[in-house]
Amino acid sequence: MSQPPLLSVEDLSVEFRTRSGTVRALEAISFAIARGETVGVVGESGSGKSVTAYTVMRLLDDAARITSGRIMFGGLDMLGADAGTLAELRGRELSMIFQNPRASLNPIRRVGQQIADVLLRHANVGAKEAGERAVALLAEVGIPEPSRRAKAYPFELSGGMCQRIGIAIALACRPALLIADEPTTGLDVTTQATIMDLVSELGRARGMATMLITHDLGLATERCDRVVVMHAGHVVEDAPTAALFAAPRHPYTARLFAATPRPGLALSEISTIPGGLPDLRRDDLPPCRFSTRCDRRRDACDAPPLPRVTHQGRLVACHNPL
Amino acid sequence: MFGLLARRLAAALPTLAGVIVVTFLMTRALPGDPAAYFAGPAATREAVEEIRRQLGLDQPLWVQFGDYLADLARGDLGLSITTGQPVLADIAQRLPASAELTLIGLLIAAGFGVPMGVAAALRPNSWVDHLCRVIATAGVSLPTFFTGLLLVYVFYYQLGWAPAPLGRLDAFSSPPPQVTGFYLIDSLLAGDIETFTGAAAQLALPALTLGIFALAPIARMTRGSMLSVLSSDFIRAARAAGLSGNTIVIRYALRNALLPVVTTLGMVLSFLLGANVLVEKVFAWPGIGSYAIEALIASDYAPVQGFVMAMAILYVALNLVIDLAYQAIDPRVRIEA
Ligand SMILES: Nc1ncnc2c1ncn2[C@@H]1O[C@H](COP(=O)(O)OP(=O)(O)OP(=O)(O)O)[C@@H](O)[C@H]1O
Numbered sequence A: 001m002s003q004p005p006l007l008s009v010e011d012l013s014v015e016f017r018t019r020s021g022t023v024r025a026l027e028a029i030s031f032a033i034a035r036g037e038t039v040g041v042v043g044e045s046g047s048g049k050s051v052t053a054y055t056v057m058r059l060l061d062d063a064a065r066i067t068s069g070r071i072m073f074g075g076l077d078m079l080g081a082d083a084g085t086l087a088e089l090r091g092r093e094l095s096m097i098f099q100n101p102r103a104s105l106n107p108i109r110r111v112g113q114q115i116a117d118v119l120l121r122h123a124n125v126g127a128k129e130a131g132e133r134a135v136a137l138l139a140e141v142g143i144p145e146p147s148r149r150a151k152a153y154p155f156e157l158s159g160g161m162c163q164r165i166g167i168a169i170a171l172a173c174r175p176a177l178l179i180a181d182e183p184t185t186g187l188d189v190t191t192q193a194t195i196m197d198l199v200s201e202l203g204r205a206r207g208m209a210t211m212l213i214t215h216d217l218g219l220a221t222e223r224c225d226r227v228v229v230m231h232a233g234h235v236v237e238d239a240p241t242a243a244l245f246a247a248p249r250h251p252y253t254a255r256l257f258a259a260t261p262r263p264g265l266a267l268s269e270i271s272t273i274p275g276g277l278p279d280l281r282r283d284d285l286p287p288c289r290f291s292t293r294c295d296r297r298r299d300a301c302d303a304p305p306l307p308r309v310t311h312q313g314r315l316v317a318c319h320n321p322l
Numbered sequence B: 001m002f003g004l005l006a007r008r009l010a011a012a013l014p015t016l017a018g019v020i021v022v023t024f025l026m027t028r029a030l031p032g033d034p035a036a037y038f039a040g041p042a043a044t045r046e047a048v049e050e051i052r053r054q055l056g057l058d059q060p061l062w063v064q065f066g067d068y069l070a071d072l073a074r075g076d077l078g079l080s081i082t083t084g085q086p087v088l089a090d091i092a093q094r095l096p097a098s099a100e101l102t103l104i105g106l107l108i109a110a111g112f113g114v115p116m117g118v119a120a121a122l123r124p125n126s127w128v129d130h131l132c133r134v135i136a137t138a139g140v141s142l143p144t145f146f147t148g149l150l151l152v153y154v155f156y157y158q159l160g161w162a163p164a165p166l167g168r169l170d171a172f173s174s175p176p177p178q179v180t181g182f183y184l185i186d187s188l189l190a191g192d193i194e195t196f197t198g199a200a201a202q203l204a205l206p207a208l209t210l211g212i213f214a215l216a217p218i219a220r221m222t223r224g225s226m227l228s229v230l231s232s233d234f235i236r237a238a239r240a241a242g243l244s245g246n247t248i249v250i251r252y253a254l255r256n257a258l259l260p261v262v263t264t265l266g267m268v269l270s271f272l273l274g275a276n277v278l279v280e281k282v283f284a285w286p287g288i289g290s291y292a293i294e295a296l297i298a299s300d301y302a303p304v305q306g307f308v309m310a311m312a313i314l315y316v317a318l319n320l321v322i323d324l325a326y327q328a329i330d331p332r333v334r335i336e337a
């Protein structure tokens, strides 16, 4: 690789100190995203996808501690950057859209004004031009009657409309990387598809890299160049989509595929993944956090460290891969 | 807008009816015989009975209530036995004094309480937070008359910064020509700076006393609601969009956090109206609170009834204003209304 990746996360560990113990939410995770690339991050609920996104954005709450690792974004050391630098970067170079579109908007501020706030902050424009550009952005994300809708409050718009506003805010300043944290959860299927089309289309037009977080492996294989599979705070597999789809190597990925509905697969053939995520507050977490649910487990699996084998551009964290 | 106003006023009618009945019964149930008080200690038994007849106090209770209602309908709140004036005139004359004191007290409480709450919420469990908590707890746990006396002792008696606690203006000034009845406003309207500063100096300590008392609920409410707003999704989204700290704290968080604070202002105001009574007594403030206390001590029914009615009307009116303020900030309510 001649060019360094746009985003690289190396050996990142994050813990939450809570009253009931320390939650080891991320442990030594690594992945990278190149310019213009779309990378999916998949895994069950609680596997640490959102925590990863918040850590990259440096939006973790006070209970969180980053205990190891490095995050480089476009040459900037994100973990060493001060608050001012980060605030300059966010919304301009690095944006995020959220899982719950309506709750992510200020309930008592007009949506056009909320878009304009971002432009005023980053785009070096006056109030009037910011307002005009906000309306143009609304049109761009496919909102009919944009100048009227700019004056609406979030509660007057549907969930899909609110997510379009979220996209308009995130893309207002043409960021280099968009982090989309389950952008279509809670929306109906048709709206899901249009929202995803919108993100891919605008992303392509702007040459923007996208980190698409989802629990839906099907969606990820459909939309992404590469997929990072997470389980209980570990990256268990990281591979180009086609290779992953053709032959998953980590037992968890295989299980995820088996649990994903596909055309040509009867409902009875869809299997569920046995067991649940281990309690991340335990002090004696096994090196492989999937071992208790795994049918390919061997004695070696209980001995640290967890292997992280990279072969032909794909990473597998397993002693006994498929 | 007018629909809402009418609906709110209609909803207040049962409250007012209840207040009328309760005040009537309450004053009758209080110990003390107004006829005896009015007749004086030297009066004979016959003289007292004569006065009782004149006052209508020998009639059955429901007849007295009927008379009372008929008088109310004519806007007649009765005569004060102590001042010899119509109660309505007394109250109309004294109400602005109380209203000015209460509102300035509330302004002081909000002016300090809201920033304190915000500062505490921005750094929970820091020394700022603890300091705010100590100040607020001290303010609300000290009885108002004690705070008042303490302030008088320190700022009048010891330091000599404040004027003597003897009413709205010192003996050498005359009140400004009446427009609103608020000396601060009327003196400014008359362009009389000297009276303005005089009135402000007199007002400072009693208003501060009330402000200190009302600080705690406002600061606590602001802190709590700021904390919950600051941890909400849209604040995280605003930070993800890189908005500046000021925009996030003031335009995004505080405006949302103030909604529940505005709602509690109604409760705070009713606290203040209650606390007013003692503060007026301490500072010889010629408001309706001290008027009511004097009447109560003299078993003078009419002013007490008038006072409670005035308070009820004031309370309803202030809550209406608060509702309108809430609507002005929250678009969601505007649509429903
Ligand atoms: N503020 C926090 N305090 C304590 N634990 C937390 C906190 N935030 C996240 N966690 C824990 O970190 C782990 C990962 O959570 P995360 O929200 O990243 O999951 P996720 O993969 O995004 O799941 P979902 O698909 O439900 O969004 C979970 O075990 C969660 O309980």
Ligand SMILES: [Mg+2]
Pocket (backbone or CB within 6 Å): A049, A050, A051, A099, A181
């Ligand atoms: Mg999540």
